[in-house]
Amino acid sequence: MNAGERIILSGELIESIGMQVEDMASSLIAITETTLENGDFGNLRSAGRSRISYETSASGWNHTSYGISFPVMEKKRRKSIPRAWINYQISIFGGGIPTDQKGLKCIGPVVHISFWHEPTDFDDPGLYVEFPPAWDDCGIKDERLLVWDGGKLEEFPQWTFSIRLLDLHNEDALRKSIIEPMQALLANIEVAIALPADLPGLVFYTSEDQRNPGWNLIAREHKSP
Amino acid sequence: MLHAFARNKSRAFIRYLRIRDPSEPRVSSEDEITSIIFGPLEFLSASDNWKLWHLLLQSHGSHAVSGPIPSNFFGDFSPNTCTCEFWPRRNNIEPDVVMTFSDEHGTTRSFLIELKWDAGQSGADQLEKQWLRYQESEHASSLHVFIAKRLDLPGDMRPWSWEPSDNAQGSRLRALRWHEFQHQIVKLASIPETSRPLRRWCTLTSSFLKQIGIRPFVGFHASVGIANAISQERGEHVTFWLRS
Numbered sequence: 229m230n231a232g233e234r235i236i237l238s239g240e241l242i243e244s245i246g247m248q249v250e251d252m253a254s255s256l257i258a259i260t261e262t263t264l265e266n267g268d269f270g271n272l273r274s275a276g277r278s279r280i281s282y283e284t285s286a287s288g289w290n291h292t293s294y295g296i297s298f299p300v301m302e303k304k305r306r307k308s309i310p311r312a313w314i315n316y317q318i319s320i321f322g323g324g325i326p327t328d329q330k331g332l333k334c335i336g337p338v339v340h341i342s343f344w345h346e347p348t349d350f351d352d353p354g355l356y357v358e359f360p361p362a363w364d365d366c367g368i369k370d371e372r373l374l375v376w377d378g379g380k381l382e383e384f385p386q387w388t389f390s391i392r393l394l395d396l397h398n399e400d401a402l403r404k405s406i407i408e409p410m411q412a413l414l415a416n417i418e419v420a421i422a423l424p425a426d427l428p429g430l431v432f433y434t435s436e437d438q439r440n441p442g443w444n445l446i447a448r449e450h451k452s453p
Numbered sequence: 454m455l456h457a458f459a460r461n462k463s464r465a466f467i468r469y470l471r472i473r474d475p476s477e478p479r480v481s482s483e484d485e486i487t488s489i490i491f492g493p494l495e496f497l498s499a500s501d502n503w504k505l506w507h508l509l510l511q512s513h514g515s516h517a518v519s520g521p522i523p524s525n526f527f528g529d530f531s532p533n534t535c536t537c538e539f540w541p542r543r544n545n546i547e548p549d550v551v552m553t554f555s556d557e558h559g560t561t562r563s564f565l566i567e568l569k570w571d572a573g574q575s576g577a578d579q580l581e582k583q584w585l586r587y588q589e590s591e592h593a594s595s596l597h598v599f600i601a602k603r604l605d606l607p608g609d610m611r612p613w614s615w616e617p618s619d620n621a622q623g624s625r626l627r628a629l630r631w632h633e634f635q636h637q638i639v640k641l642a643s644i645p646e647t648s649r650p651l652r653r654w655c656t657l658t659s660s661f662l663k664q665i666g667i668r669p670f671v672g673f674h675a676s677v678g679i680a681n682a683i684s685q686e687r688g689e690h691v692t693f694w695l696r697s
Contacts, residue, residue, distance in 0.1 A: 229682075229683070234683050237679055237682055237683050238683060240679055241676060241679040241680055241683070244675050244676045244679055245673070245676045247668075248670075248672070248673050248675065248676055250666070250668075251668045251669070251670045251671070252670045254632060254666070254667075254668070254670075255632070255669060255670035256670075258630050258632040258633070261603075261604070261630075262518065262630075265518050265604075266518075277603070393673060394673055394677065396670075396672060396673075397671070397672035397674075398669075398670060398671055398672055399669055399670050401672070402670060
């Protein structure tokens with residue numbers, strides 16, 4: 229295969245990935261909204277319409293990450309005012325993929341699943357997942373859950389975990405690797421149980437030089453030895 | 454049109470993906486999609502239509518959103534006639550489709566169907582007004598079906614979709630996402646007992662819905678296949694994109 233053929237195939241590859249990300253996003257939206265409507269995210273219910281956002285590549289030709297944010301609030305509240313956000317960030321290439329892995333295997337495209345006080349905003353560093361991260365205040369629990377404020381101080385503790393896209397093969401996989409762990413984390417179930425080490429696609433994190441500016445998160449397919 | 458779309462004889466469906474011809478500023482996507490998908494139902498048997506709606510409205514997805522269905526609605530009702538009216542107008546209300554079923558004893562069941570594509574509801578109380586003003590005397594034998602990409606239902610539908618005199622407890626408003634609709638017709642097409650005409654409609658409609666963006670997620674196998682085809686030969690250096 230010559231370079232020309234590869235370039236053509238690369239264009240087709242981008243188109244194919246784009247369609248599959250759209251399909252994944254629409255399935256995730258439907259499953260998440262149904263879970264909220266069904267009252268299966270613990271004490272939470274929807275507080276309005278979801279928001280879609282994109283991070284665009286430098287040339288403007290491609291979307292590198294696709295964000296979907298769902299506003300939520302406690303069931304007991306009458307007025308629909310978002311109190312927290314369920315954020316999905318599907319990252320195909322660019323800043324949302326861990327870089328500089330120092331000899332570790334690339335984990336490939338990922339979906340970052342977050343429960344934050346703000347929706348994903350690709351114009352605001354700190355309000356989306358990027359590598360190296362813009363945050364200097366996050367911790368790591370059991371090598372798999374990024375947490376803020378120790379995950380305990382706030383009424384709605386903020387957290388993020390990540391799943392490799394190529395381990396998600398259908399809608400059942402979205403439920404098993406994304407929805408069920410979220411339900412468990414929202415129910416305050418222990419991190420190692422909510423996100424078991426054999427959860428398909430789970431990304432493991434360690435930090436490097438966290439006390440210094442320019443620190444990085446290192447991502448692995450398996451727990452560190 | 455379902456046949457033309459399925460055999461790639463037409464790409465007119467791109468108009469439903471918001472790709473518009475500038476010479477045609479107004480496209481009635483909802484009405485056209487209603488006609489393309491539900492028009493053929495007029496030619497299916499009463500029992501096939503009943504089977505289809507029974508499966509759609511008894512689905513887990515519909516129950517999750519709408520709550521329990523009135524227990525006496527489906528029961529052992531077995532229709533022998535079915536009529537479809539498209540955009541019938543009564544009391545200044547124009548639902549998209551009204552389907553009425555009758556059995557040999559003259560007992561009827563009906564569906565008042567409202568469909569949305571990209572647009573939201575026409576006012577927060579569109580569904581409530583529609584239900585209260587249209588076929589008011591037939592509520593006890595009707596269901597109000599709402600199919601949309603996003604449901605955005607009012608917080609409490611109980612006052613009007615659960616009638617006080619309703620002995621058969623349950624909600625008469627049955628909301629369904631297009632996503633769930635697609636999932637259910639694919640399931641129906643795979644059931645061996647499904648008649649050939651109904652299976653054909655399910656297959657063609659499912660194919661059309663995929664073309665217009667209602668596709669279940671099936672993983673990234675297609676992309677992995679292309680990625681694997683781009684295997685670099687030894688010694689060659691090809692860069693497809695540069696990361697900033």
